[in-house]
Amino acid sequence: MAVRARLVPGGRVVEVEVDGRVRVSDLLRRLGFAVEEAVVIRGGRPLTEDEYVSDGDEVEVVRVLSGG
Amino acid sequence: MARCSVCGGPAVVCYRDQGRCLCREHFIEYVESKVRRAVERYGMIRRGYRVVAAVSGGKDSATLLGVLSRLRGEIGFELVGFHIDLGIGEYSERSREAAVALARQLGVPLVVASVEEAAGFTVPELARRARRPTCSVCGMVKRYMINAFAVEVGADAVALGHNADDMAVYALKSFLVQDLEAIGKLGPKTETIPGLAVGRIRPLYYVSEKESFLYAYLRGLPFLHDECPHVSNRQMEVLLKGEVARLEEAKPGLRSQLLSKLARRLSDYPRPEGEAGRCRSCGLIAWGEECAYCKLTRRVTGEPRGRRTREYLRGLAETAGLLPGRR
DSSP states (O other): OEEEEEEETTOOEEEEEOSSEEEHHHHHHHTTOOTTTEEEEETTEEOOTTSEEETTOEEEEEEOOOOO | OOBOTTTOSBEEEEEGGGTEEEEHHHHHHHHHHHHHHHHHHTTOOOTTOEEEEEOOSSHHHHHHHHHHHHHIIIIIOEEEEEEEEOOOHHHHHHHHHHHHHHHHHHTOOEEEEEHHHHHSSOHHHHHHHHTSOHHHHHHHHHHHHHHHHHHHTTOSEEEOOOOHHHHHHHHHHHHHTTOHHHHTTOSSBOOOBTTTBOOEEOTTTTOOHHHHHHHHHHTTOOOOOOOOTTOOTTSHHHHHHHHHHHHHHHSTTHHHHHHHHHHHHGGGSOOOSSOOEEOTTTSSEESSSSOHHHHHHHHHHSSOOHHHHHHHHHHHHHHTTOSTTOO
């Protein structure tokens, strides 16, 4: 079972295998992001690092750091 | 679910090192108070000022315009947005749309300038013909145009949307290549040189990139997520952003400490050689006989384009009813 994460910008969808649920900070790390780098949004609400994302959840993962 | 330390409502962000969380309303208030404090601490904006804010269409300019539009009543200043269409295809079109939507939503007048109409070519064309990296030509053109516009409308300050992550990365990058003169320019505010250059302010100096995104998002402000297609993942700034974020995670507060200490030590850094003078072609600030914009456009086309650009911008200012004398 997985969490569906849509990456912003870009729109790529990544399925992250989870066992029941995963902490937001761990989800970010598994996607290769530092906590300061990205925000996880579920149902239009930004989630804090210590909150949990569950199996079957659909989230947006927004990389906030920009380029030049 | 985490609870807001102020009111107990559902939290949208937590500051682990400070041991507190904030809900949407109190987070928005917190960011606005950070900006207000920076504006006061560095004397960025005074009553009666006319402030021209750079609006790219991205999240930082959304936050910048969003906060400043709320502060204008409080402090008593006039806010004008300025967007530059760089001529980078669909990216520029969508950026412009976002900038227009943002300004409309906030009730801020916005002037939209086109590099192609001002100078005769888009930024990518100019960079290609000059055989210079697109990003460096872009930066030079944007700085020239916003300054020229600000001078035309008699502005007291140009507000830029650089956030704390941007500033930390610029400082580190400059240090890595030992461009110490560049570090000296990375403060929250520079002074106006009458007739030549309008002083620049960075109200988001202590606002992190993550806070900037969350602010714009939570206030429902329109902005474009997409990056400019010319930005490459191998650029120093991009690499350093990730590193600074990792460092901040391990050592919370590092970024803002760096910036507040830097702001106090700017005068210890060497100044660029030569004196600021008047460009012989367009009359604006130049470090030498001719400014970088006139010099580059002259090299590429045979004639400097500064004066023509200033005239174009004066026309836009007049149409918008912004020429001094009408204030």
